[in-house]
Amino acid sequence: MAEGLHDSDIPNPVLRWVDQRLPILSMVQREYGTFPTPRNFNYFWNFGALAMINLVIMIATGVILSMQYAANTGLAFDSVERIMRDVNYGWLLRYAHANGASMFFIVVYMHIWRNLYYGSYKTPRELLFMIGVVIFILMMATAFMGYVLPWGQMSFWGATVITNLFSAIPVVGQHIVTWLWGGFSVDNPTLNRFFSLHYLLPFVITGVVFLHIAALHIVGSNNPLGIEPKGPKDTIPFHPYYTSKDSVGIIVYLLVFAVIVFFMPNYLGHPDNYIPANPLVTPAHIVPEWYFLPFYAILRAVPNKLGGVAMMGGALVILFFLPWLDSSPVRSMRFRPIAKWAFLLFSVNFLVLGWVGGKPAEQPYILIAQICAAYYFAYFLVILPLLAKFERPLPLPESISASVLKHRGGGPLPAGATAKPMEKA
Amino acid sequence: MRRYATTLKAAALAAALALAPAGAWAQGHDEIHLPDTKFSFEGVFGTFDRASAQRGFQVYKEVCSACHAMRHLSYRHLRGIGFNEAQVAALASQFQVQDGPNDNGEMFERPARASDHFRRPFPNDAAARAANNGALPPDLTVMVKAREGGADYLHALLIGYEEPPPGVTVANGMHYNKYFPGHQIAMPPPLNSEGQVTYADGTKATVDQMSQDVSTFLAWAAEPELEQRRSMGVRMIIYLAILGGLVFAVKKKIWARLHQTEPAP
Numbered sequence: 001m002a003e004g005l006h007d008s009d010i011p012n013p014v015l016r017w018v019d020q021r022l023p024i025l026s027m028v029q030r031e032y033g034t035f036p037t038p039r040n041f042n043y044f045w046n047f048g049a050l051a052m053i054n055l056v057i058m059i060a061t062g063v064i065l066s067m068q069y070a071a072n073t074g075l076a077f078d079s080v081e082r083i084m085r086d087v088n089y090g091w092l093l094r095y096a097h098a099n100g101a102s103m104f105f106i107v108v109y110m111h112i113w114r115n116l117y118y119g120s121y122k123t124p125r126e127l128l129f130m131i132g133v134v135i136f137i138l139m140m141a142t143a144f145m146g147y148v149l150p151w152g153q154m155s156f157w158g159a160t161v162i163t164n165l166f167s168a169i170p171v172v173g174q175h176i177v178t179w180l181w182g183g184f185s186v187d188n189p190t191l192n193r194f195f196s197l198h199y200l201l202p203f204v205i206t207g208v209v210f211l212h213i214a215a216l217h218i219v220g221s222n223n224p225l226g227i228e229p230k231g232p233k234d235t236i237p238f239h240p241y242y243t244s245k246d247s248v249g250i251i252v253y254l255l256v257f258a259v260i261v262f263f264m265p266n267y268l269g270h271p272d273n274y275i276p277a278n279p280l281v282t283p284a285h286i287v288p289e290w291y292f293l294p295f296y297a298i299l300r301a302v303p304n305k306l307g308g309v310a311m312m313g314g315a316l317v318i319l320f321f322l323p324w325l326d327s328s329p330v331r332s333m334r335f336r337p338i339a340k341w342a343f344l345l346f347s348v349n350f351l352v353l354g355w356v357g358g359k360p361a362e363q364p365y366i367l368i369a370q371i372c373a374a375y376y377f378a379y380f381l382v383i384l385p386l387l388a389k390f391e392r393p394l395p396l397p398e399s400i401s402a403s404v405l406k407h408r409g410g411g412p413l414p415a416g417a418t419a420k421p422m423e424k425a
Numbered sequence: 426m427r428r429y430a431t432t433l434k435a436a437a438l439a440a441a442l443a444l445a446p447a448g449a450w451a452q453g454h455d456e457i458h459l460p461d462t463k464f465s466f467e468g469v470f471g472t473f474d475r476a477s478a479q480r481g482f483q484v485y486k487e488v489c490s491a492c493h494a495m496r497h498l499s500y501r502h503l504r505g506i507g508f509n510e511a512q513v514a515a516l517a518s519q520f521q522v523q524d525g526p527n528d529n530g531e532m533f534e535r536p537a538r539a540s541d542h543f544r545r546p547f548p549n550d551a552a553a554r555a556a557n558n559g560a561l562p563p564d565l566t567v568m569v570k571a572r573e574g575g576a577d578y579l580h581a582l583l584i585g586y587e588e589p590p591p592g593v594t595v596a597n598g599m600h601y602n603k604y605f606p607g608h609q610i611a612m613p614p615p616l617n618s619e620g621q622v623t624y625a626d627g628t629k630a631t632v633d634q635m636s637q638d639v640s641t642f643l644a645w646a647a648e649p650e651l652e653q654r655r656s657m658g659v660r661m662i663i664y665l666a667i668l669g670g671l672v673f674a675v676k677k678k679i680w681a682r683l684h685q686t687e688p689a690p
Contacts, residue, residue, distance in 0.1 A: 039683070081497045081567065084650070091650040092657075236683060244676040251669035258665060262658020263469060266570060274571035274647075275563075284606075 031217055036235035037242055038223035040404050044118075045221070045242075046249030047111035053250060054104045055209065059202050061097040065090075069149065071195035073188045076151035077276040095265040096257075101143050102268045103257050105291035108136060117343060119331025120222035126323035128215040133319045135208050140292065142201040145194040147289055152273030157286045159186045159194070165299075168306040185279065225403055226331025227396055234400040285360060293357030294350050298376065300361050301369035311373065318380050325380055328388035335394040339387045346379045457604055459574050459581045462637060466576075466644055469659070472652050473645045475507035480624055481642025482506065484635050485565070487622050488615050492553070492562040494545040498646055501539040505649050506642070513539045520544045558598045560611035569640075569647035576644040578604065583636035586614040 008019040008026055019025040068087050070079040083090035112132070115121055121129035148159045163180050167173040182189025220229070229235045236242075260267065268290060272283045288296050298315050302308035318325075333340040353372045359365040397403035465474035482503065485495070500517035508516065517537040522544055525532035537544060546562075547553035554561050569575045585604035595601050599609040616632045616639075624630050645651075 078497070085497060085502070091654065095654075240679045241683070244672070244679045247672045248669070248676050251665055251672050255662065255665050255669065258658060258661045262654055262661060265654075271571050271573055274567045 031238075032243075033237065033239045035217070035238040036220075036229070036232070037238045038221055038229050038234060038400055039236045039241075040223050040225060040400050041221070041242065041245070042224050043245075043249060044110070044114040044224075046246055046253075047107050047114060049246040050107045050249060050253050051104070051111055052209065053253070054100060054107055055202070055205065058097065058100050058104060059206070061093050061100060062199070062202065065093055065097055066195075066199060069195075071149070071192050073151060073191055073277070076149060076191060080150045092261070095261045099257070099260045099265060099268060101146060101289070102260070102291065103253070104139065105143070107253070108139065109291075112136065113347065116346075117333050118222055118224055119226050119326070119328075119333065121323050122326070122329075122331050123323065124219045125215075125222060128212065128219060129323060130320050131208060131212045131215060133316070135205055135212060137316055138201055138205050138208065142198060142205065143289065143291065145198040145201075147273075148191065148194045149198060150273060151191065151277045153275045153277055153281070153283050154270045154273040154286070156186060156277035156279065157283055158288055159190065161286055162288070163190075165305075165309045165312075168309045170306070222331060223400060224332060224334065225397060225400055226335070227400065230399045287358055290354065290358070293355075294353035295357075297353040297357035297369045298373045300357075301366065301373040311377075315373075315376060318377070322380060322384075326384040326388055328384075328391065328393070330393040330396065335396055336387070336391060337394065338391045339384070342379060342383045342387065346375070349375045349379075457606070459577045459604060462577050462580045462640070464576055464637075464641060464644065466641070466651060469655060471655075473506065474641060476626060476628075477638045477641045478506040478645050479508065479642075480626070480628060480635075481638035481640070481645075483624065484616070484622055484639040485642055488635075489565065489639065490543075490546060492546055492557060492612075493565045494547070494562075495543045495566045495646060496545060496564055497566040498543045499539070500537060500541060500543065502646075502649065506645055510539070517541060558611065562612070565643055565646070567647045569644045571647075575647075576640045579643060580636050580640040582610075583616055583639070584633055586617075 005020040006023040006026065008016050008023060010016040010019045010025050010029075015025060065083065068079065068083045068090065070076060080094065083094050085091075087093075115129065115132070144158070144162060148155045163177055163186065166176045166180060169176060178184060180190070181187070182193060223229075270287065287293070295312050295315055299308040299312040302311050328336065328339070330336055333343055349372050352368065353376065356365045356369045356372065397406075465471060465477065485493075500513055503513050503516065504510070517539050520537040520541075521534045522537045522541050523532050524535050527533055547556065550561055569579060572578045574581070581604040582602060585602045586600060587603055589595050589601035589608075593601065593608070595609055599611055600613055601608055602610045616635045619629075619631050621632075622630050622635060628634060648654075
């Protein structure tokens with residue numbers, strides 16, 4: 001790049017002076033203003049923006065909560081109750097933060113669902129997708145450690161169960177667990193380090209989110225048709241079209257969030273977490289937060305501890321290989337008559353896994369979990385690779401704009417009729 | 426239209442994904458059906474019945490507080506159920522609390538002030554166990570949030586003592602309660618006779634009435650922010666609904682530009 005001042009076209013002289021020296025305004029204009037975006041996004045494409053908003057809400061509420069929270073086994077539970085009672089709007093901050101975690105997982109599960117349905121993980125977006133999986137795993141770690149902080153019964157026993165999973169590793173397992181705990185049981189050192197990491201990881205997530213967005217802006221967005229934009233008539237500038245469409249989604253998201261925070265703030269939690277942690281009393285059922293239940297079900301489906309841990313880890317790691325397991329060149333499930341049903345079944349299967357994950361580990365739930373876990377892996381390892389070979393996809397539309405206009409009832413268009421949709425925009 | 430049908434189906438799936446597993450937890454393994462009590466604070470617009478909560482405080486003070494602490498409450502918090510400043514000061518001053526050390530390095534007793542925490546019945550858990558046949562009476566501040574069924578469960582528990590059914594042996598020092606998980610509870614029936622407390626407002630102190638009142642008080646103690654939270658929620662939802670309408674109209678108007686440049690269908 002040439003040295004010297006950046007060639008800025010910002011009209012305001014002061015902003016231009018800044019932009020010539022640090023072209024951050026030009027960058028925003030390029031990446032979020034005129035950025036050419038496929039014109040046919042449906043509302044599923046809101047969830048990326050919603051996840052970003054959610055991350056900001058979590059960091060903002062979390063930073064303020066941490067000013068009042070005490071990461072000490074003798075004080076943690078009481079300090080949370082103090083936040084609820086004596087800190088101005090502390091109840092609002094805490095309920096927004098606790099339920100914000102649930103909202104974050106709803107949003108991210110939807111974001112992943114959209115990715116899988118419309119084949120966004122396929123070339124050239126493989127790395128973009130893999131970075132997304134890294135964010136998802138970091139989120140799970142952050143949420144798990146956050147749930148430990150109030151130091152209630154589920155905090156303590158959840159931490160005990162999950163950290164103990166590492167003891168399944170042969171030879172060094174028990175040493176790893178002791179190292180994670182900072183002692184010989186979940187105790188004050190564990191709580192201290194979980195608080196430290198719970199504060200650190202969101203900023204790591206923020207960094208990885210920037211990589212995710214940077215990669216997105218290199219390869220561009222996928223769209224519901226799964227075909228690449230072929231020219232300017234297939235795209236529209238991000239602003240004002242998708243800024244306005246994302247805004248609609250944000251309001252709906254905030255409405256759902258508000259209903260949960262203001263009217264059912266403890267619905268997604270567990271009553272046992274309002275009992276202070278007690279290492280001598282084990283709760284009747286130790287259940288993780290709802291967003292871990294599908295993976296928890298896979299863990300418990302395997303009778304062998306190491307096997308269960310490996311399967312649960314594998315359920316996440318397999319996502320990194322998805323771009324190569326599914327080698328069909330057709331992205332969108334709209335044009336894949338068989339894969340579409342296999343995937344919808346996969347979605348239902350995932351919900352059933354979540355349901356059995358919340359049930360006690362007894363029959364018939366174990367059998368259901370085993371069948372569902374088998375389908376989870378079969379979808380990735382057997383069904384997608386086979387369908388890529390044998391499925392006959394439906395014909396793809398010739399372009400995004402042709403498909404959009406046909407949908408509106410205009411019939412087939414003479415070539416060039418929509419040549420410059422941007423002229424008046 | 427097919428496109429929207431797919432979208433809707435998927436959205437429904439997602440909603441189920443979010444809520445179904447959580448709902449599934451709510452069912453305990455032991456089938457105990459709680460009687461559904463009509464409490465003043467239920468529903469979106471429900472508020473705490475102040476008179477009932479004040480009577481409930483009286484029940485707590487005269488009965489429960491012999492064994493159960495409420496360590497997250499201070500006397501000043503009682504303003505939240507309608508006591509005024511003078512009443513709170515008078516209530517607090519009935520209790521002796523330990524303070525100190527004074528200039529001689531000694532702890533001393535003084536009447537409680539509004540800013541003091543509720544006095545605890547026992548100096549520590551070991552003392553509480555020693556006085557209760559080995560059982561530890563739990564703190565009651567967040568009890569309503571710490572049990573499935575909340576206030577309904579507490580009310581049921583307090584009126585649920587009865588003779589054990591034939592064939593059931595109750596362990597020594599335990600009591601049969603039809604609503605307690607496992608049915609054997611260490612706590613003896615705390616509310617056992619009509620008129621156990623004398624209500625200043627003339628309300629007849631039946632066991633059921635006392636139980637409802639103390640459940641109302643404990644519900645308030647667990648969620649003192651409940652009324653403020655719900656009223657803020659109603660305003661928030663009205664605000665977001667209006668804003669959502671405006672934002673959607675703006676989005677429609679902006680996207681209409683795109684449609685103008687294309688041939689009419």
